[in-house]
Amino acid sequence: MIRVENLHRHFGGFRAVDGASLEIAKGSITGLVGPNGAGKSTLFNVIAGALPPTSGKVYLDGEDITGLPPHELFAKGLLRTFQIAHEFSSMTVRENLMMVPPAQTGENLWNSWFQRGKIAREEEAIRRKADEVLEFLTITHVADEKAGNLSGGQKKLLELGRTMMVDAKIVFLDEVGAGVNRTLLNTIGDAIIRLNQEKGYTFCVIEHDMDFIGRLCDPVIVMAEGKKLAEGTIQEIKSNEQVIEAYLGTGLKNKDQVGG
Amino acid sequence: MDILNTLVLLANFVIVPAVTYGSQLALGALGVTLIYGILRFSNFAHGDTMAFGTMVTVLVTWMLQSWGVSLGPVPTALLALPFGIAVTAGLVLWTDRVVYRFYRKQKAKPVILVIVSMGVMFVMNGLVRFIIGPDDQNFADGARFLIGAREFKEMTGLKEGLAIKASQGLTVLTAVIVVALLFWFLNHTRTGKSMRAYSDNEDLALLSGINPERVVAVTWIIVAALATVAGVLYGLDKSFKPFTYFQLLLPIFAAAIVGGLGSPLGAIAGGFVIAFSEVTITYAWKKAAAYMLPADMAPDGLLQLLAVDYKFAVSFVILVVVLLFKPTGLFKGKSV
Amino acid sequence: ASHGETVKMGIILGFTGPIESLTPAMADSAELALKEINAAGGILGGKMIEAVRADSTCVDAAGATAAAERLITSDGVAAIMGADCSGVTGAILTNVAVPNGIVMVSPSATSPGLSTVEDNGLFFRTAPSDARQGVVLSDMLNDKGIKEVAVTYTNNDYGKGLSDSFIAAYEAAGGKVTINAPHEDGKADYSAEVAALAAAGGEVLVVLGYTDQGGRGIIQGSLDTGAFETFMLGDGMYGDQLVADLGDAMEGSFGAVPWAEGEGTTAFATMAVDANINPEGAYTRESYDAAALIALAMAAGGEATSAAAAAKMLDVANAPGEKILPGQLGKALEILAAGGDIDYVGATNVELIGPGEAAGTYRDYIITGGAYETESIR
Amino acid sequence: MVGGYGRGPDILHGVTLEVDRGEIAVIVGPNGAGKSTAMKAVFGMLNVHTGSVVFNGEDIRELTPQARVAKGMGFVPQTHNIFASMSVEENLEMGAFLRTDDYSETMEQVYDLFPILKEKRHQHAGELSGGQRQQVAVGRALMTKPQLLMLDEPTAGVSPIVMDELFDRIIEVARTGISILMVEQNARQALEIADKGYVLVQGANAHTGSGKQLLADPEVRRSFLGG
Amino acid sequence: MKTIGLFGLVALAILFTGLSQSWNAALGILNMGLISAIMAMGVNLQWGFAGLFNVGIMGFVGLGGLATVLVSMPPVPAAWAAGGYDVWEALFVGALSLAAVILIRKRMKPGNLRALVTWVLLIAGFSIYRELFDPARDAIEKVNPALEGYLGGLGLPILLAWPVGGLLAAGAAWVIGKTALGLRSDYLAIATLGIAEIIIAIMKNEDWLARGVKNVNGLPRPLPYEIDLQADPSFVEKAASFGLDPVTASTLYVKLGYSIMFTVVLVIILFLMQRSLHSPWGRMMRAIRDNEDAARAMGKDVTRRHLQIFILGSAICGLAGAMMTTLDGQLTPGTYQPLRYTFLIWVMVIVGGSGNNLGSVLGGFLIWFLWVQVEPFGRWLMELITMGMEPGNALREHLLASAAHMRLLTMGLVMLLMLRFSPRGLLPEK
Numbered sequence A: 001m002i003r004v005e006n007l008h009r010h011f012g013g014f015r016a017v018d019g020a021s022l023e024i025a026k027g028s029i030t031g032l033v034g035p036n037g038a039g040k041s042t043l044f045n046v047i048a049g050a051l052p053p054t055s056g057k058v059y060l061d062g063e064d065i066t067g068l069p070p071h072e073l074f075a076k077g078l079l080r081t082f083q084i085a086h087e088f089s090s091m092t093v094r095e096n097l098m099m100v101p102p103a104q105t106g107e108n109l110w111n112s113w114f115q116r117g118k119i120a121r122e123e124e125a126i127r128r129k130a131d132e133v134l135e136f137l138t139i140t141h142v143a144d145e146k147a148g149n150l151s152g153g154q155k156k157l158l159e160l161g162r163t164m165m166v167d168a169k170i171v172f173l174d175e176v177g178a179g180v181n182r183t184l185l186n187t188i189g190d191a192i193i194r195l196n197q198e199k200g201y202t203f204c205v206i207e208h209d210m211d212f213i214g215r216l217c218d219p220v221i222v223m224a225e226g227k228k229l230a231e232g233t234i235q236e237i238k239s240n241e242q243v244i245e246a247y248l249g250t251g252l253k254n255k256d257q258v259g260g
Numbered sequence B: 001m002d003i004l005n006t007l008v009l010l011a012n013f014v015i016v017p018a019v020t021y022g023s024q025l026a027l028g029a030l031g032v033t034l035i036y037g038i039l040r041f042s043n044f045a046h047g048d049t050m051a052f053g054t055m056v057t058v059l060v061t062w063m064l065q066s067w068g069v070s071l072g073p074v075p076t077a078l079l080a081l082p083f084g085i086a087v088t089a090g091l092v093l094w095t096d097r098v099v100y101r102f103y104r105k106q107k108a109k110p111v112i113l114v115i116v117s118m119g120v121m122f123v124m125n126g127l128v129r130f131i132i133g134p135d136d137q138n139f140a141d142g143a144r145f146l147i148g149a150r151e152f153k154e155m156t157g158l159k160e161g162l163a164i165k166a167s168q169g170l171t172v173l174t175a176v177i178v179v180a181l182l183f184w185f186l187n188h189t190r191t192g193k194s195m196r197a198y199s200d201n202e203d204l205a206l207l208s209g210i211n212p213e214r215v216v217a218v219t220w221i222i223v224a225a226l227a228t229v230a231g232v233l234y235g236l237d238k239s240f241k242p243f244t245y246f247q248l249l250l251p252i253f254a255a256a257i258v259g260g261l262g263s264p265l266g267a268i269a270g271g272f273v274i275a276f277s278e279v280t281i282t283y284a285w286k287k288a289a290a291y292m293l294p295a296d297m298a299p300d301g302l303l304q305l306l307a308v309d310y311k312f313a314v315s316f317v318i319l320v321v322v323l324l325f326k327p328t329g330l331f332k333g334k335s336v
Numbered sequence C: 001a002s003h004g005e006t007v008k009m010g011i012i013l014g015f016t017g018p019i020e021s022l023t024p025a026m027a028d029s030a031e032l033a034l035k036e037i038n039a040a041g042g043i044l045g046g047k048m049i050e051a052v053r054a055d056s057t058c059v060d061a062a063g064a065t066a067a068a069e070r071l072i073t074s075d076g077v078a079a080i081m082g083a084d085c086s087g088v089t090g091a092i093l094t095n096v097a098v099p100n101g102i103v104m105v106s107p108s109a110t111s112p113g114l115s116t117v118e119d120n121g122l123f124f125r126t127a128p129s130d131a132r133q134g135v136v137l138s139d140m141l142n143d144k145g146i147k148e149v150a151v152t153y154t155n156n157d158y159g160k161g162l163s164d165s166f167i168a169a170y171e172a173a174g175g176k177v178t179i180n181a182p183h184e185d186g187k188a189d190y191s192a193e194v195a196a197l198a199a200a201g202g203e204v205l206v207v208l209g210y211t212d213q214g215g216r217g218i219i220q221g222s223l224d225t226g227a228f229e230t231f232m233l234g235d236g237m238y239g240d241q242l243v244a245d246l247g248d249a250m251e252g253s254f255g256a257v258p259w260a261e262g263e264g265t266t267a268f269a270t271m272a273v274d275a276n277i278n279p280e281g282a283y284t285r286e287s288y289d290a291a292a293l294i295a296l297a298m299a300a301g302g303e304a305t306s307a308a309a310a311a312k313m314l315d316v317a318n319a320p321g322e323k324i325l326p327g328q329l330g331k332a333l334e335i336l337a338a339g340g341d342i343d344y345v346g347a348t349n350v351e352l353i354g355p356g357e358a359a360g361t362y363r364d365y366i367i368t369g370g371a372y373e374t375e376s377i378r
Numbered sequence D: 001m002v003g004g005y006g007r008g009p010d011i012l013h014g015v016t017l018e019v020d021r022g023e024i025a026v027i028v029g030p031n032g033a034g035k036s037t038a039m040k041a042v043f044g045m046l047n048v049h050t051g052s053v054v055f056n057g058e059d060i061r062e063l064t065p066q067a068r069v070a071k072g073m074g075f076v077p078q079t080h081n082i083f084a085s086m087s088v089e090e091n092l093e094m095g096a097f098l099r100t101d102d103y104s105e106t107m108e109q110v111y112d113l114f115p116i117l118k119e120k121r122h123q124h125a126g127e128l129s130g131g132q133r134q135q136v137a138v139g140r141a142l143m144t145k146p147q148l149l150m151l152d153e154p155t156a157g158v159s160p161i162v163m164d165e166l167f168d169r170i171i172e173v174a175r176t177g178i179s180i181l182m183v184e185q186n187a188r189q190a191l192e193i194a195d196k197g198y199v200l201v202q203g204a205n206a207h208t209g210s211g212k213q214l215l216a217d218p219e220v221r222r223s224f225l226g227g
Numbered sequence E: 001m002k003t004i005g006l007f008g009l010v011a012l013a014i015l016f017t018g019l020s021q022s023w024n025a026a027l028g029i030l031n032m033g034l035i036s037a038i039m040a041m042g043v044n045l046q047w048g049f050a051g052l053f054n055v056g057i058m059g060f061v062g063l064g065g066l067a068t069v070l071v072s073m074p075p076v077p078a079a080w081a082a083g084g085y086d087v088w089e090a091l092f093v094g095a096l097s098l099a100a101v102i103l104i105r106k107r108m109k110p111g112n113l114r115a116l117v118t119w120v121l122l123i124a125g126f127s128i129y130r131e132l133f134d135p136a137r138d139a140i141e142k143v144n145p146a147l148e149g150y151l152g153g154l155g156l157p158i159l160l161a162w163p164v165g166g167l168l169a170a171g172a173a174w175v176i177g178k179t180a181l182g183l184r185s186d187y188l189a190i191a192t193l194g195i196a197e198i199i200i201a202i203m204k205n206e207d208w209l210a211r212g213v214k215n216v217n218g219l220p221r222p223l224p225y226e227i228d229l230q231a232d233p234s235f236v237e238k239a240a241s242f243g244l245d246p247v248t249a250s251t252l253y254v255k256l257g258y259s260i261m262f263t264v265v266l267v268i269i270l271f272l273m274q275r276s277l278h279s280p281w282g283r284m285m286r287a288i289r290d291n292e293d294a295a296r297a298m299g300k301d302v303t304r305r306h307l308q309i310f311i312l313g314s315a316i317c318g319l320a321g322a323m324m325t326t327l328d329g330q331l332t333p334g335t336y337q338p339l340r341y342t343f344l345i346w347v348m349v350i351v352g353g354s355g356n357n358l359g360s361v362l363g364g365f366l367i368w369f370l371w372v373q374v375e376p377f378g379r380w381l382m383e384l385i386t387m388g389m390e391p392g393n394a395l396r397e398h399l400l401a402s403a404a405h406m407r408l409l410t411m412g413l414v415m416l417l418m419l420r421f422s423p424r425g426l427l428p429e430k
Ligand SMILES: Nc1ncnc2c1ncn2[C@@H]1O[C@H](COP(=O)(O)OP(=O)(O)OP(=O)(O)O)[C@@H](O)[C@H]1O
Pocket: A011, A014, A015, A016, A034, A035, A036, A037, A038, A039, A040, A041, A042, A043, A083, D126, D127, D128, D129, D130, D131, D157
């Protein structure tokens, strides 16, 4: 579905992504893990058109999409969330969701003047959809709150909620779990699995919570220093020496000595 | 081919004036950029703050002159400068207390502060004219030239003269000293570092025990000093007239932005870019060409890229072009 | 007309904005004339004239219009002395003065374009149109045998118009203009202009600007860099401050300024000095004359209205009649009251021609020993 | 404590927290429960109109945040917790801003705790990776030589290896006699090392107990720790 | 409620002017207030809706003014004969070489060769352009320079200049938007500021186009001249039946005529803007303003929307500029100053409340009212202060002489007070 070939993205002299090549299969939930600063978010940004690559190619279903602007990728069904929540802070949570569906009649200036009836009908449908999503994410009670006033975790949920407003082909989730309550994270995980199974969304998930990754993802890709380090099932990854050294570690050293 | 004369010609008409003007702009732009970096708004009242500081200095200079105090070849105004700075600092601190602080507490959007600073500009504008009037005021004394054009010609026997005014020398010298001091202050003193910290992350500065009001106050004092020094140097080199100071605002902003808002180094670079672009683009190269080319190839036309009508426009074209290729200015600035 | 009534006269000048440093003296001179008239017992049997000032801003047409609107319709002025800059003058004239039938006498709007504005006979000016000055300046250069000059002018209708007419006259007379470069007033730095002028070269630099504006900046820059040593100055450059500030360096520079021969100017100078006004400031004389003319024309018309003033303006200003100098306004009023005829000479030797403009005499001067020495009168 | 942001409605409806010297207390709870708000309330960054904040037996409710720093409290916020445009060393110096004594020793201790920071001491903190930034943030707070260190989700977005390291460090810090109050979503690991645990729900205490107790409580496990 | 109250207040202020000063003064303020309100709405569209920081309003207003000359003045045949066609030919050549450069830069790979070709093209194009342009310009400017010296206009009705002014501004905005919209707020600001200065510099210095600083006086009017009305017996009779003298009646008649025309324009624009603001389009714009990156990722074509709104807002300013020049009856490029035509408009938007159309309209009226009325206020204040002092007192003289400067001071104080008591503007965005 997505193929990345020898991708480079440099910041000044620094090689954030340094020749990454990987593939995300259609219908999979692919995990992307790696140490802080491995270049995962940068890779996402390049794929999603937010940053131009220094060199290399990205293909979607065999079509070269390298460097296309984000809104065109969105139209092709490629969606993403941000690691640091990018909410529309002065709009209400519901409006944050309602603005997502593309090509709304009322988004055309001319129509906004002369197509009031049609717009009103469309709005009604979009609002219902938004309310469903809010319900699903358990944040209905803040629907009319300004998104900027949400707590850190709620913002993350909103990020995810936006991708649920449209039919996507592939969704890139950048650390939806960071700062999200584990119980809720499990619910999110369920939702991802359901979207994957029922609607056939493909997911690529960056996450540091190995339980979450383990439950959802197959395969898992490990990145380090801007390159792919390993790929495989969660078990393969967990037992990979290199991965343990660079990323997973061996657990708490002092654990036993803590009194309680 | 007459390289020596060409060089002197260019030095006299391009380099010396542009370096002087550039230093004046740079000092002004430093003030604007500091406010922007630390208090996060574009201060439209800066031109009038400069006028105010200069006015106080002028008044004190006159008083000193009437007492017969003089520094010999150095302008008396330098002696009055500390008074000017002190009074101006008092004024801006008071303004901050009664005006800006309210919006800072409210965490108002920068554009609101910009408009508020326009209100302050109007008030200061009226205040200065109210006290000293709208006229030209002369307060320069001391030696006029370090070297005059005629002297230079006699000394070197060249066809072209080179003049350097005392005020020009003073301007550049002061600018260098002030900039060096400022850098040292920001990078190596505790207060300077706390200012940078505040500008970087206001809330975290609070959590580190930095007193924001103190940072703000210090910033205003430095800005007042920069504004007064810039204004006085400008006044010594040209003349003091409130309206011109108001008009200075535009090139000062241009300098600050071309260099990258919030970046002190950028402000300096920006000042020189603006000054040099104004002078060079509209320069008529005819005379230089006449020196450099054989006599029979001497040009008829002025060899002017653009008429001086467009001098101001040209400096803005340069500015726009710089921004298009380096969208945050020469030295990566901030953006609100 | 009973004793004790007052007539209001609007004085609309740019008290804020680019020429804010010139206007206070102009307004003071105008009020000097009115004081003199009031001291002589007012016009038309005891009507005192009261001045009402308003701000034309010099640059904001809409603001000036609003101010004039207020002067006329709210303060009820009978006539306007002003405005100053040609742009706002035009706006006030067409939008407010003509519709309301109010007479305007501008002391300083010199743009030739104003000559053809549909003014319904209501617009006059005491400053000569620039067309004539161009010829005067050109003649001066020819007399001195100067064949090549560089020109800089202030970039507004005054400067541009003057430079156009000067260059036309000078080139027709065989002179060569190496460069004709404008400068903006009130700017921070004039190095670029000076550099371009210097590179173009010329025996003298012709400066057609204002004495406390860009014109002065250019001269200072030229002197500092040694680009030019001699300057020819247009009328806007005339002023003691310039010589005082720049000192010896101005020695030998020369220029022309609208002038009245002897008496009128001298009379005005004495009066102005007494009143603490610089008699040689730009347009101070013209301002005095403008205000005096309006009052005298009303007196001649027998009615304190614009219509009366407009009808009599040319009569009062031009021959025949008894010559009136500054300080003799009382005498003039007496003559008029007795049904006599006057020829107002004033501080600038006023002579209104054609569409109500001053014909203008000019004084050629040269700066010697830090003072203006008259060379000749044209 | 009862309070809220600016003029908005109350977010906290009666929260009680307590940490003793050298203890680790952990706050957990659903998103938007008011955990961060409670932390900020303790630090005086919003209005608390009922209740009190007592530090070393002294009511500090009226003090400004700076004054609390001077009293010996340190805080690492959830986001924006470093000076991105300043070097690592300058970040640490800013932590010691209020100290008049020689802080070089504390700095050495911080470097011992987080060796990577010593390596990168002259680099801009903004150029570090997420995990390294967290270390800088904690280090900065330690520089104040606090008696109480408050951490808001220090391990969010940090890779497992760094997270383990951070927890290790926190334990070490606590051993030096510094009290720790922290919010965590990696609740299980956090509660494992906690002396006290608080579960906040909708701005109020829901469960309180030792870390082990809470971990053992099936209700807590199901609702807040993800089973 | 507050909206109605505040608008009522402004209406009262204007009414009060009418009663205490004169109806002419009141209507004069109303008319400029209407124009200011339209300009403020244009700026609000850009800033309040889309977060585009445009401080080049002056330039667009100026272009609107230029349009009035180009549309309504009679052509000058002698000037056209002297070099009119050559000038356009030169401009065409200039545009052609620029287009070629842009094309080359798009088609060729970056490198030394491309740079070389670019420079050669630029230099050659510029030289040819100057070669053609200079003599033609000189020839045109030689044609009766005191009164003409330019090509004149098309001699069409001046009302046509309003939409044309909008189009001209829109065209300029398109070019600017294409190049500069990628810049972030403050940098876009200075770019637009610079471009506005460039536009005004061109208007001041290209005499062949609209006489430059020599001004174009006597623009045709869409309404009859007052003096013609005064000479029209039937009008005088009608006026008398209202109990008005002909002068007052005629001036009021003309001003009212303008008021009606301006109000129609204002209402249409306001209506359309309110509709779009409260539609998904408005929501999308707010989203873009809040966070461009996220809006992009949500499939919105931010660049196009920005361009659209930049053009639209600028066109509104151009339209207002044309209306203003029509009202003035003359084009005087020297009067375009950023303080008056850019920053004062910004004050209107912010004091009114950015993001709120009604706020902009309110701000337009209110600030204009103050701008005009603080002048007598300042003088009055000074007289009050100096009342106790004896005549001849130096301080008193000084204070009275400085009265003119109280104008800006008062303006500043009033502004500060208003922003103090409602920092988000009088009618904040909901
Ligand atoms: N705009 C930028 N300028 C300079 N360096 C950058 C920029 N963005 C990212 N980097 C650097 O690139 C590297 C990779 O960053 P990236 O955000 O992709 O890491 P990551 O794998 O997502 O890490 P984490 O798990 O902490 O989110 C980091 O070292 C970061 O400092």
